[in-house]
Amino acid sequence: MKENKLSDLSMDFAVDILKMCDDIKGHYSIVNQLERSATSIGANIREAKYAHSKPDFISKLQISLKECYETEYWLELMQKAEIISDTSNLMHNCGVIRKMLIASINTAKENMDK
Numbered sequence: 733m734k735e736n737k738l739s740d741l742s743m744d745f746a747v748d749i750l751k752m753c754d755d756i757k758g759h760y761s762i763v764n765q766l767e768r769s770a771t772s773i774g775a776n777i778r779e780a781k782y783a784h785s786k787p788d789f790i791s792k793l794q795i796s797l798k799e800c801y802e803t804e805y806w807l808e809l810m811q812k813a814e815i816i817s818d819t820s821n822l823m824h825n826c827g828v829i830r831k832m833l834i835a836s837i838n839t840a841k842e843n844m845d846k
Contacts, residue, residue: 738832739781742774742796745825749803752816759815766806772799773829786844790837797833800826 749770753763773796780792804826807819 738829738836739774739777741825741829741832742777745822745829746771746774748822748825752822756810756815759810759813762806762810762815766803766810769799769802769806772796773803777833786840790840790844793833793837793840797830797837800830800833804830 750767753767756763776792776796776799780789780796783789783792804823807816807822807826810816811819
């Protein structure tokens with residue numbers, strides 16, 4: 733159940749990012765980086781569902797976590813550069829996904845030792 737919620741949240745988050753990026757004029761390289769990192773979060777979560785092993789599962793979630801941190805960076809940069817006026821909702825949602833990923837990774841690692 734938790735993986736489905738995580739997958740759903742990451743999909744909704746990616747859609748929100750893509751919609752926001754539609755309204756941004758210029759800054760194509762930054763927008764591209766944001767779109768790539770934000771959509772990669774969910775793609776790797778989805779990929780983890782069919783991992784070949786527990787270490788592969790953990791690896792995919794860790795990649796998602798890295799992409800989550802990168803997405804937060806691009807959002808922060810875009811707000812500081814005044815490309816986007818308010819990223820608080822997106823930052824919050826990204827933070828929720830990040831916390832869920834950390835918990836999932838830690839749980840998977842603990843279960844690996846058993």
